[in-house]
Amino acid sequence: MAVRGSRPRHPTAQRRTKRTVAQSTSTEAQDWVSRYADDVIAESERRAPGKPVVVASGLSPSGPIHLGNLREVMTPHLVADEIRRRGYEVRHLISWDDFDRYRKVPAGVPGTDESWAEHIGKPLTSVPAPAGSPYPNWAEHFKAAMTEALAALGVEFDGISQTAQYTSGVYREQILHAMRHRADIDAILAQYRTRKAPPKQAQKQQKPADESELAAAEGSGAAGEDDGSGGAGGYYPYKPFCGECGKDLTTVTAYDDETTELTYTCTLDGFTETVRLTEFNRGKLVWKVDWPMRWAYEGVVFEPSGVDHSSPGSSFQVGGQIVGIFGGEQPIGPMYAFVGISGMAKMSSSKGGVPTPLDALEIMEPQILRWLYARRRPNQSFKIAFDQEIQRLYDEWDKLAAKVADGSALAADVAAYRRAVGTAAGELPRTERPLPYRTLASVADVTAGDEAQTLRILSELDPEDPVTDLAVVRPRLDKAEAWISTHVPAESRTVVRSEPDTETLAALDEQGRESIRLLLDGLGEHWSLDGLTHLVYGVPKVQAGFPAEAGPKELPPEIKTAQRSFFALLYHLLVGRDTGPRLPTLLLAVGEERVRRLLGG
Structure with a gap:
């Protein structure tokens, strides 16, 4: 593989690049999204003039993909959409890390039990889907829910299955190149293996301040994966899946650069096999090598990373040096902060019970969810309300809409609002007559979904302009009804007396x-x-x-x-x-x- 000479950018050197004439000049547009769009356009023109701008996200369908993971997608989506609005061709790649190993059985997933533990160590696409699922495997089951949510949110992307990439031999030259340069990769990794862990106080500062926050960085998948060290025959950045049990509990014991013959042994069942990497497709590069390899292969210019990638030796920082071995450069990209859920303890997608984007879209319109991610800079944490706070959130949104309409909103708020209500492709479907959410929730509470009663009440809210058809207050009405039925405890529901006291x-x-x-x-x-x-x-x-x-x-x-x-x-x-x-x-x-x-x- 021809390698283009380049000096990798240090991960902390995410400097502002020279602004181009293509940048937006209006004061209104200069929110965080526009500033990153300016930088990404300039950087893309420097790296690959005339080619589509490439931004990327990575998601591991190891379990329910939660609202913390969604920040991994929404951050580049918003930047990509701004670049599209300026007339550029953009590719937003979502790498489905479905060739990652299955690590544990997530709690609270319907249709699973302890028997799924026998598949730990296999690729996610080799694990059976939960019982009753219409999908062929574990990964596809959880990808489907996220894909549905992203469609509702107006997120345009190119999905890439890493299982398909590896098993079809797409990365063959990159794998062979990594094996030839394993000593160089090992030398980079060794710089961090010998470093002491940060002081306890520093570690505490890296953790979320609020226990209700979701670890958004888990969306990148294999942040905790090993770096390929420890083999008896030396360092190898490649890990095969066993030909007998299908798991990655293997150790490479020998490799020949000339013949590409690789020998491995499974530590689980003792199976040993010698294969040729010019033909063998049942394995993958270890995560800290795989990620920078993809940056170079896809020409990624912008990709955010979670807070777990900010410490010394993390995959983003190490990748910034390894990417040069593959002839690429590290993407521009902010570290993004945690996403909290009102009233919930901190959870990961492997622990169960954590809300997903589809859960949020059951109770709020897509515009509101987009707004939450658009109005805060990536390094600012925020919370998504599933409790009574959702009513206040909707009040705030409706006030903003009124200010935007009458021209009194601040420029940054206008920018966030416009990014929420639509994309470069057009506006998202919206409620024709957006009555206050708290009013609709109160009506839903009392009527328990009775449409005739609901219409009667809504028609009396404003006798001068009565609601005559529930269609004009949907989908907001549906969201409020769903919130009442799924998030308000039975003992808190309103039951009107049948007889006078x-x-x-x-x-x-x-x-x-x-x-x-x-x-x-x-x-x-x-x-x-x-x-x-x-x-x-x-x-x-x-x-x-x-x-x-x-x-x-x-x-x-x-x-x-x-x-x-x-x-x-x-x-x-x-x-x-x-x-x-x-x-x-x-x-x-x-x-x-x-x-x-x-x-x-």
């Missing part, structure tokens, strides 16, 4: 009876979301001698206490609890006639 009604004092009377008297006139909001907040004001329209600055602090007491009374009489969905939405959901009956009117 006569005991509580009879025990009301004069002030309590008066507050109920004022509410009932105003129901007909105020039967809309805004009207009922005005009414329920206004009753305690009127009782205290103030106009219902009085603002906070005109009212004494005691009014807030009176409002809380009044709200608690209404919740108790309507749903038997002290809290519940927002009262105006709850009243609409219950319906005027039933509200009057439950409140004794």
